[in-house]
Amino acid sequence: MPPPHLLPRLSLSPPPLAARDALPSPGRRRRTRAALPGVVRAKGKDEASFTDRILDYIEGGPKLRRWYGAPELLPKDGVAEDVEDESPVDIEEPRDAVLVTDGDSEIGQMVILALILKRARIKAVVKDKRSTEEAFGTYVECMVGDMEDKSFSKKALKGVRAVICPADDGFFSEPVDLKGVEHIILLSQLAVYRSSGGLQAIMSSKLKKLAERDEEVVLASGIPSTIIRTGSLQSTPGGERGFDFTEVSV
Numbered sequence: 001m002p003p004p005h006l007l008p009r010l011s012l013s014p015p016p017l018a019a020r021d022a023l024p025s026p027g028r029r030r031r032t033r034a035a036l037p038g039v040v041r042a043k044g045k046d047e048a049s050f051t052d053r054i055l056d057y058i059e060g061g062p063k064l065r066r067w068y069g070a071p072e073l074l075p076k077d078g079v080a081e082d083v084e085d086e087s088p089v090d091i092e093e094p095r096d097a098v099l100v101t102d103g104d105s106e107i108g109q110m111v112i113l114a115l116i117l118k119r120a121r122i123k124a125v126v127k128d129k130r131s132t133e134e135a136f137g138t139y140v141e142c143m144v145g146d147m148e149d150k151s152f153s154k155k156a157l158k159g160v161r162a163v164i165c166p167a168d169d170g171f172f173s174e175p176v177d178l179k180g181v182e183h184i185i186l187l188s189q190l191a192v193y194r195s196s197g198g199l200q201a202i203m204s205s206k207l208k209k210l211a212e213r214d215e216e217v218v219l220a221s222g223i224p225s226t227i228i229r230t231g232s233l234q235s236t237p238g239g240e241r242g243f244d245f246t247e248v249s250v
Helices: 050-058 061-068 106-117 129-139 150-156 190-195 198-203 205-220
Strands: 097-100 121-125 140-143 160-165 183-188 225-229
Touching (some): 097 106, 106 121, 106 129, 129 140, 140 150, 190 205
Parallel strands (some): 097 121, 160 183, 183 225
């Protein structure tokens, strides 16, 4: 048997804990990462109503773009670059777009929003291109111009299969080449102009002629059309009364 000083030294105490496994001292607490709060959005069986989606739009264009995942329109410096479409007008393209006239009016914007929800390709004739682009992002191809200009009207109607005129008396006052258009929807206030009397009739006489001309051109075009004769319309938020269509094919 070897001498005691040559025997291996055995320790009966447990090995020391690693630094990371060390028990916290009474005065020291272990720091743990708190769980980040999450947001869970429940989706009902039925889709949100059209009114709810209108309210989402009213809250702002950026929310609409985030909702559908469209990229931000403005660059970092906050200045929008007005890039002209340099593609040749004569090149034929699929006719899958819907053209909305007077697209920056209240009624026009409601129509555009409904088309966005339908995932339609949209072109719009507007007066203020920047504000419309800020509201709808890349979902609408905005154009500023006069449809009486043949070159502009040809560009506006390129690739268009349906035209919606929501609030633009006199859109067809001048000849417009509608070749290739498959459907026209016209919101007409002719019934209002015809029923007015006195001073109101004098004031609306020009609008009456424009509305009559619009309907005549649409009916004479031979293109399938829908003419909606409404009551008096104003570009302001409506009340409880209104009109609705279950399904409209354009």
